[in-house]
Amino acid sequence: MPKHIDVPSENDIKQLMGVRADACASIYLPTSQLPTESEANRIEFKTLASTAVERLKASGSDKHDVAAIHEALQELDEDEAFWLRQARSLAVFATPDSLRTFRLPNNLTELVEVSDRLLVKPLLRTITFPQAAYVLALSVNSTRLLAISPDDDPVAIEVPGMPADAVSAVGLDSLKDNNPTSRTQGSAGRKLRLRQYAHQVDRALKPVISASDLPLILASTEPLESIFRATTHYPRLAPVNIEGNPDERSDAQLAAAARKVLDVVYAEKIDQLKETYEARAGHDRATTDLTRIARAATFGAVDTLLVDIDVSIDGTVDEETGQLRIDESDTVSNYGVVDEIARRVIDSGGRVLAVRKEQVPAGADAAAILRFAV
Numbered sequence: 001m002p003k004h005i006d007v008p009s010e011n012d013i014k015q016l017m018g019v020r021a022d023a024c025a026s027i028y029l030p031t032s033q034l035p036t037e038s039e040a041n042r043i044e045f046k047t048l049a050s051t052a053v054e055r056l057k058a059s060g061s062d063k064h065d066v067a068a069i070h071e072a073l074q075e076l077d078e079d080e081a082f083w084l085r086q087a088r089s090l091a092v093f094a095t096p097d098s099l100r101t102f103r104l105p106n107n108l109t110e111l112v113e114v115s116d117r118l119l120v121k122p123l124l125r126t127i128t129f130p131q132a133a134y135v136l137a138l139s140v141n142s143t144r145l146l147a148i149s150p151d152d153d154p155v156a157i158e159v160p161g162m163p164a165d166a167v168s169a170v171g172l173d174s175l176k177d178n179n180p181t182s183r184t185q186g187s188a189g190r191k192l193r194l195r196q197y198a199h200q201v202d203r204a205l206k207p208v209i210s211a212s213d214l215p216l217i218l219a220s221t222e223p224l225e226s227i228f229r230a231t232t233h234y235p236r237l238a239p240v241n242i243e244g245n246p247d248e249r250s251d252a253q254l255a256a257a258a259r260k261v262l263d264v265v266y267a268e269k270i271d272q273l274k275e276t277y278e279a280r281a282g283h284d285r286a287t288t289d290l291t292r293i294a295r296a297a298t299f300g301a302v303d304t305l306l307v308d309i310d311v312s313i314d315g316t317v318d319e320e321t322g323q324l325r326i327d328e329s330d331t332v333s334n335y336g337v338v339d340e341i342a343r344r345v346i347d348s349g350g351r352v353l354a355v356r357k358e359q360v361p362a363g364a365d366a367a368a369i370l371r372f373a374v
Helices: 010-017 035-058 063-077 121-128 166-170 186-209 224-231 251-281 290-298 337-347
Strands: 024-030 089-095 098-104 111-115 133-138 143-148 155-157 216-219 302-308 314-317 324-326 351-355 366-370
Touching (some): 035 063, 063 089, 098 121, 121 337, 133 186, 133 224, 133 251, 143 186, 166 186, 186 224, 216 224, 216 251, 314 337, 337 366
Parallel strands (some): 133 216, 302 351
Antiparallel strands (some): 024 089, 133 143, 143 155
């Protein structure tokens, strides 16, 4: 069953992080994709929306602002068509003047936050691990390129100049050469023609995917897999191959296998960052101290920030000094400080990756790799 997904772009993230209002409500809830579960999704949302409104009232927010947010949340609750089309999680952002929703492919934790800004950090999971890639199904007998997205339905991409198969690519009737005087006979000749085939495939792919930052996942068998890996210059070719003959797999089966490969790709990405963290820590250029991270983010010193997607710490971060203050309660006078730190890192051109707690160095709430020591 296809999922109905609204994946936020980086511009969406930046815009949401820049929202400021006297009253804001951020709501996250896990949802079922089954239409038969739509009423259960609505009931859970209604409970969380009521919690948000009550917290705004208790915080002393202007009653007209609270009423406007309450009305917007009620209208969403009453939109039956919306609730019939859900993904794995739902994010709702309400201010007195606007309401935005994102149906997400990630499994996010239930959360309600009220403040003078929106809590955006959980959304970062979607762009940290977007579950999107290209799959090149390459065999002697066929080639096809698929675009894999968080949706269940892969899309076949037409690639101009892509050879249909190895034989047509080399312009012969067969890959075999039985001429005893030919230098291209036997296995050596077959590998030569497969290299020619791989070069043609790579040249055809280049103008189609070279501008993308998505991984390319190869579905192939030996020796063609190794030959293509030695041929291509695409920098984001996944190190893990989809095993088996791709001719025997449907597009949907390749997409399912590709998502398992993406899990490996992302795990390796985190491991590499942890290695960088350990190396920089020896030079005082990495830290899990949230107070220090807040200051470093304020002065543009954070190159890469890993944050626990589920952590929620209320407080404030001074705009000029980066001084961190932690509060015990969630009110409109404070906000999620990890969210605010992430915003400052993004504004200064740094990377923010929302991960699970066990993926953060030392199991901390956040870990920063610094451009320079502060």
